[in-house]
Amino acid sequence: EQTFAQQIEQLRQTLRYHEYQYHVLDEPKIPDAEYDRLFHQLKALEQAHPEFADSHSPTQRVGAKPLAGFAQVTHEIPMLSLDNAFSDEEFNAFVKRIQDRLGVLPEPLTFCCEPKLDGLAVSILYENGVLTQAATRGDGTTGEDITANIRTIRNIPLQLLTDNPPARLEVRGEVFMPQAGFEKLNEMALAKGEKTFANPRNAAAGSLRQLDPKITRQRPLMLNAYGIGVAEGVLLPDTHFARLQWLKSIGIPVNKEIELCNGVENVLKFYRTMAEKRPHLGYDIDGTVLKINDIALQEQLGFISKAPRWAIAYKFPAQEELTV
């Protein structure tokens, strides 16, 4: 005979497991109706026994009342935007710049190749395994706190699926709206005489900027992780691809098209393959993102900050504040 606390905890674990199977592995073990039945059973138990309330329970996705505005969040590690290539020549020039900068290079050079989802970049912070904050990319340094809205996205876990979670883990990824959900949303908007969205990216942006999480919750949004920002209390794998696999293993959804390519020819083949797949992926992509897989090489290469390499500001010493 289980206590109510044990029943509640067991249902929470069971629901987290099935969310992982469905949203991360795409291998549901039970029909949706069974999941819904368990979900409502947990909701009823939690309502009958508020002493066991837990904000990280799978039922706690729509919490807060509408916000008056969005707080600002400063990214500890800037979320910089990507440089672009529009031809094989430009990609080859990118590789040549790397070779010139690094001198000796492993041969072949391994790239982690990813579809470039056309959504909104976000940063999601997990502290001791629980989701505590989420923010938009903003200008790369400062974003908007959209924690309440991010919590409503079904494939984002409220708690990491691991027994020894990192003290702090910042997941970076793209929130997007699949095409089918976008079309259904616009149909409903038309039927209700409301404004429609021009494309899934605008729909995703508009849905994340809702001040009322109850509205965001009704929008068919999804996350695909593509990187890690802050990571404390965990030893991360030393390649990007292995880091993405690790994220997937602890419950974070990662796009299934991502693969490793050895050498420029295979990278360009991935690019052409993704171009062919593009019309029937079910979500918008606007290209591919091709990353050096080895983290040590990434760190050697670093970032070209937004600042131009050709100008410098020569400042006067700070003036003593005039005390009035």
Ligand SMILES: NC(=O)n1nc(-c2ccco2)nc1N
């Ligand atoms: N949008 C998108 O799918 N992205 N964006 C990155 C990225 C942005 C900065 C570093 O990596 N990676 C992927 N797959």
